[in-house]
Amino acid sequence: MKQSLTPLPSAARPPVRVVLVEDKPGVRDSWVKLINSLPGFSCIQSCTSGEDALRVIPPLNPDVVLMDIFLPRMSGIECTARLKLQLPKIQILILTAVEDDELVFMALEAGADGYLLKRTKPEDLKAAMLDVLGGGAPMTSEIARRVVESFRRAARQTKSTVHLTTREEEVLILLSKGYANKEIADQLSISAETVGSHLKHIYEKMHVRSRAEAVARYMTSRA
Amino acid sequence: MKQSLTPLPSAARPPVRVVLVEDKPGVRDSWVKLINSLPGFSCIQSCTSGEDALRVIPPLNPDVVLMDIFLPRMSGIECTARLKLQLPKIQILILTAVEDDELVFMALEAGADGYLLKRTKPEDLKAAMLDVLGGGAPMTSEIARRVVESFRRAARQTKSTVHLTTREEEVLILLSKGYANKEIADQLSISAETVGSHLKHIYEKMHVRSRAEAVARYMTSRA
DNA sequence: GCCTCTATCCCCCAAACACGGGATGCTCCG
DNA sequence: CGGAGCATCCCGTGTTTGGGGGATAGAGGC
Numbered sequence: 277m278k279q280s281l282t283p284l285p286s287a288a289r290p291p292v293r294v295v296l297v298e299d300k301p302g303v304r305d306s307w308v309k310l311i312n313s314l315p316g317f318s319c320i321q322s323c324t325s326g327e328d329a330l331r332v333i334p335p336l337n338p339d340v341v342l343m344d345i346f347l348p349r350m351s352g353i354e355c356t357a358r359l360k361l362q363l364p365k366i367q368i369l370i371l372t373a374v375e376d377d378e379l380v381f382m383a384l385e386a387g388a389d390g391y392l393l394k395r396t397k398p399e400d401l402k403a404a405m406l407d408v409l410g411g412g413a414p415m416t417s418e419i420a421r422r423v424v425e426s427f428r429r430a431a432r433q434t435k436s437t438v439h440l441t442t443r444e445e446e447v448l449i450l451l452s453k454g455y456a457n458k459e460i461a462d463q464l465s466i467s468a469e470t471v472g473s474h475l476k477h478i479y480e481k482m483h484v485r486s487r488a489e490a491v492a493r494y495m496t497s498r499a
Numbered sequence: 500m501k502q503s504l505t506p507l508p509s510a511a512r513p514p515v516r517v518v519l520v521e522d523k524p525g526v527r528d529s530w531v532k533l534i535n536s537l538p539g540f541s542c543i544q545s546c547t548s549g550e551d552a553l554r555v556i557p558p559l560n561p562d563v564v565l566m567d568i569f570l571p572r573m574s575g576i577e578c579t580a581r582l583k584l585q586l587p588k589i590q591i592l593i594l595t596a597v598e599d600d601e602l603v604f605m606a607l608e609a610g611a612d613g614y615l616l617k618r619t620k621p622e623d624l625k626a627a628m629l630d631v632l633g634g635g636a637p638m639t640s641e642i643a644r645r646v647v648e649s650f651r652r653a654a655r656q657t658k659s660t661v662h663l664t665t666r667e668e669e670v671l672i673l674l675s676k677g678y679a680n681k682e683i684a685d686q687l688s689i690s691a692e693t694v695g696s697h698l699k700h701i702y703e704k705m706h707v708r709s710r711a712e713a714v715a716r717y718m719t720s721r722a
Numbered sequence: 723g724c725c726t727c728t729a730t731c732c733c734c735c736a737a738a739c740a741c742g743g744g745a746t747g748c749t750c751c752g
Numbered sequence: 753c754g755g756a757g758c759a760t761c762c763c764g765t766g767t768t769t770g771g772g773g774g775a776t777a778g779a780g781g782c
Contacts, residue, residue, distance in 0.1 A: 412640025420636040420643065443759060454712020456738070468738095470760050476741065477758095485740080486768095488710045489677020495718035664728060679768070693730050699771070700728095708770075709738095 291318040292405060293338040297329045297355065298322065298371075299347050307342070307371075314402045326350030326358075334362050340405050343388070345372040345379055353379070353386045360387035367408045371396075380419055381426060390414040440481060447474045452491045514541040515628060516561040520552045520578065521545065521594075522570050526617075530565070530594075537625045549573030549581075557585050563628050566611070568595040568602055576602070576609045583610035590631045594619075603642055604649060613637040663704060670697045675714045 294311050296319055298304040304322050311319040321336055323329040326347050333341060341359065345352040356368050369390045370383045380391050389408045392401065393416060404414035415423070440448065443464075450460040457475070461468040475487070484490045517534050519542055521527040527545050534542040544559055546552040549570050556564060564582065568575040579591050593606045596617045603614050612631045615624065616639055627637035638646070663671065666687075673683040680698070684691040698710070707713045 407640055410640060413643040413646070414640075415643075418634060420638070423636070423646065441758060451711060452715045454707055454709050454715055456709065458738085466759085467761060469762060472739080472741090473760075473762095475739090479740085484677055486677050486679065486710075487739080488674055488714045491711045491714045492675045492677055492718060495715060666729065681768085689729085690731060692732060695769080695771095696730075696732095698769090702770080710769080 291316050292340060292409065293336070294319045294340045294342060294405070295329070295333055295336060295338040296322040296342045297324075297326070297347070297352065298342075298344040299324050303344075310398055310401070311342070314398065317402065317405065326352065326355035329355050330358055330362075333359060333366075337363065337366070339367065339409060341366060341368045342371045343368055345370060345383065353382050353388075356383060356388050357386040369404060369408055369414070371401075380415075380422065384423065391419050392416065440478060444474050444478050444481075447471060448478055448490065448494055451475070451478075451487055452494050514539050515563060515632065516559070517542045517563045517565060517628070518552070518556055518559060518561040519545040519565045520547075520549070520570065520575065521565075521567040522547050526567075533621055533624070534565075537621065540625065540628065549575065549578035552578050553581055553585075556582060556589075560586065560589070562590065562632060564589060564591045565594045566591055568593060568597065568606065576605050576611075579606060579611050580609040592627060592631055592637070603638075603645065607646065614642050615639065663701060667697050667701050667704075670694060671701055671713065671717055674698070674701075674710055675717050 294317055296304060296307050296311065298307060301324075304324070308319045308322050311317050320338060321332055323332060327350060329341070329343075343352040343356055347355065352370060352372070356370070359366060359368060367389045368387065369392055370380075370388045371392050371394060372379070373394045383391055390404055390413055392404055392414065396404070396416075407414040446464060447460055450463060455463070457471045458468045461471045464471070475490075478490060479485065482490055482493055484493060517540055519527060519530055519534065521530060524547075527547070531542045531545050534540050543561060544555055546555055550573060552564070552566075566575045566579055570578065575593060575595070579593070582589060582591060590612045591610065592613045592615055593603075593611045594615050594617060595602070606614055613627055613636055615627055615637065619627070619639075630637040669687060670683055673686060678686070680694045681691045684694045687694070698713075701713060702708065705713055705716055707716055
């Protein structure tokens with residue numbers, strides 16, 4: 277992920293105020309040290325739990341929150357979602373050792389602004405924090421690729437359609453409006469049995485067993 | 500019309516073979532020069548149109564394609580989609596002056612692997628090409644952010660307009676997967692009658708008369 | 723304590739549906 | 753011409769559903 281403009285943190289301007297959320301004491305301490313060692317950055321607080329974070333972060337209103345995912349009781353994802361509710365403009369970077377697609381997506385959905393791996397090098401962490409402050413969405417190349425692919429998948433299923441005849445498609449459209457067979461029959465001026473027949477074929481082609489499933493499929497495959 | 504360029508005399512490993520697709524001669528020439536000036540990269544061909552690209556790129560099978568979006572007749576997006584059909588593994592970077600959300604998304608859906616702005620600095624272009632070859636999805640910070648936001652928008656919005664209880668929503672979700680009452684009952688470990696009961700309430704709240712209609716409503720209300 | 727909301731379970735019955743068989747035309751294509 | 757594909761109709765059987773009518777029990781607000 278590239279970053280563009282990045283105002284150099286000079287001694288003149290106040291440091292970027294960072295809060296860390298991480299439950300393991302050892303890890304927390306070393307991250308605090310690392311952050312404070314970055315010129316222009318100051319770790320003004322560290323939280324040991326999601327509850328703690330929700331309590332102390334809003335009044336502090338820091339520039340960036342570095343959030344671990346695995347926290348006791350409330351996950352970092354949950355915590356992210358809640359923080360974003362209160363402070364929509366706060367920048368939250370997920371910082372975790374685990375690179376799991378589901379977690380990444382859940383975190384992004386929850387409102388995380390970036391997703392970094394803990395093995396990220398100090399200079400990359402710094403770059404990522406500047407990036408996120410500049411409106412970027414920093415993440416590793418692999419994660420970016422997966423997000424894009426997921427994005428693509430979501431968009432593509434949109435088009436994957438089985439070949440239905442025009443009549444079948446008409447029936448399916450009316451089906452998806454919630455009409456009963458008889459109503460569909462009336463609207464198409466055919467008999468209810470014929471509608472049933474078309475339905476049978478539609479079910480076969482779409483590999484579904486009920487009108488509800490057919491509707492669901494039809495709707496997602498063209499959202 | 501196209502122009503062939505001699506590959507750079509390389510060091511140990513062969514240079515990255517790049518093909519440029521760009522219709523404007525002036526822009527094209529300067530990009531060719533730029534690419535060839537990057538150590539380890541060679542612009543082995545440049546195409547002036549999508550049709551041209553579809554003809555010459557498959558046999559060449561380059562490492563990276565740099566694609567302009569605005570091409571006469573066939574857009575760079577269309578061209579990207581077709582190239583990806585033939586050469587799924589080819590890496591295509593969209594390189595354009597215009598930073599339009601719709602275009603970005605269309606390009607990514609079409610299979611583009613990255614999206615760069617023309618004002619990208621030479622070293623960033625180089626980094627992006629290496630990134631994409633390494634499995635990344637290079638794009639500018641702002642674009643990454645928008646992709647993530649779009650991703651978020653698409654994924655979120657599980658909330659419906661009507662207030663359903665959590666149980667009701669669970670039932671509705673399973674309903675929209677096409678399950679029968681009994682199956683839903685099994686999955687929720689409740690009785691089929693209870694499912695029917697929830698369904699009745701859902702129908703009342705959503706003002707529908709059938710599961711198909713409920714599913715249709717549910718799906719559209721979160722598109 | 724009372725009341726509302728929620729979730730759970732139950733009964734009944736007419737109507738709708740799923741799904742297995744067909745059958746008849748009609749058109750298009752090789 | 754023969755066949756494939758489509759749309760239309762029919763029948764029969766067993767299952768599912770929608771829409772009535774309740775009842776009970778817990779949680780939470782007032």
